[in-house]
Amino acid sequence: MEDxxxxxxxxxDNIIIKPLNAQIIxxxxxxxxxxxxxxxxxxxxxxxxxxxxTVRDSTKGKTVLRLEFEAYEPMALKEMNxxxxxxxxxxxxxxxxIHHRTGxxxxxxxxxxxxxxxxxxxxxxEACRYVIDxxxxxxPIWKKEIFEDGEVWVAAHP
Amino acid sequence: xLAFGIAKDIFGGSSIDVELSGGTAGNLxxxxxxxxxxxxxxxxxxxxxxxxxxEDGLAINERDEIAIIPPVSGG
Numbered sequence: 001m002e003d004x005x006x007x008x009x010x011x012x013d014n015i016i017i018k019p020l021n022a023q024i025i026x027x028x029x030x031x032x033x034x035x036x037x038x039x040x041x042x043x044x045x046x047x048x049x050x051x052x053x054t055v056r057d058s059t060k061g062k063t064v065l066r067l068e069f070e071a072y073e074p075m076a077l078k079e080m081n082x083x084x085x086x087x088x089x090x091x092x093x094x095x096x097x098i099h100h101r102t103g104x105x106x107x108x109x110x111x112x113x114x115x116x117x118x119x120x121x122x123x124x125x126e127a128c129r130y131v132i133d134x135x136x137x138x139x140p141i142w143k144k145e146i147f148e149d150g151e152v153w154v155a156a157h158p
Numbered sequence: 159x160l161a162f163g164i165a166k167d168i169f170g171g172s173s174i175d176v177e178l179s180g181g182t183a184g185n186l187x188x189x190x191x192x193x194x195x196x197x198x199x200x201x202x203x204x205x206x207x208x209x210x211x212x213e214d215g216l217a218i219n220e221r222d223e224i225a226i227i228p229p230v231s232g233g
Contacts (some may be wrong), residue, residue: 035168072206140162142164154231155201155230
């Protein structure tokens with residue numbers, strides 16, 4: 001295992017997933033995009049879809065200096081496992097990877113990488129989109145936007 | 159009880175002790191909202207019991223790991 005991995009998912013009895021085919025990690029170290037792509041590569045795959053989240057320098061016209069990510073790690077891993085399990089059930093996915101950062105990230109850094117390999121591109125695109133969209137709705141991870149004049153937990157208030 | 163994101167700011171720490179009169183996740187929310195009215199201004203929030211989202215009716219036991227989950231914003 002690489003040394004930049006702080007938490008590797010633990011598969012519990014009620015989460016059934018093909019362990020060799022999914023890699024789910026929360027880490028406080030920089031994500032290595034190329035190694036994510038390499039991990040999902042397989043001879044059975046005809047395509048790989050990758051979503052790379054990046055820290056944007058503004059929100060609603062306001063300059064963002066950096067983002068801070070916090071995770072409830074055991075539950076976040078469990079929820080990401082559920083997402084992976086559903087993606088495998090719904091599409092013909094060969095391999096699926098979710099890496100998510102915690103800690104302070106500067107503009108241009110990468111908070112999340114999703115990589116999905118499938119025999120055909122339609123499944124790869126759809127599964128990848130499903131994973132990132134669902135992650136944003138259900139996985140207990142929070143981001144705080146830090147501005148020049150203050151900071152805000154994203155989505156906390158209506 | 160564990161708190162994350164804005165809940166940590168509202169409670170003034172990442173973990174607080176709570177005395178529960180009733181025994182459900184819903185009871186916990188009521189008692190927290192009384193003590194920390196700012197919770198009511200959140201877009202929403204959930205209680206997690208042993209790393210799973212809990213319905214209001216779910217009974218809470220002494221040894222459960224309880225967490226307050228404000229609106230998530232990962233990715």
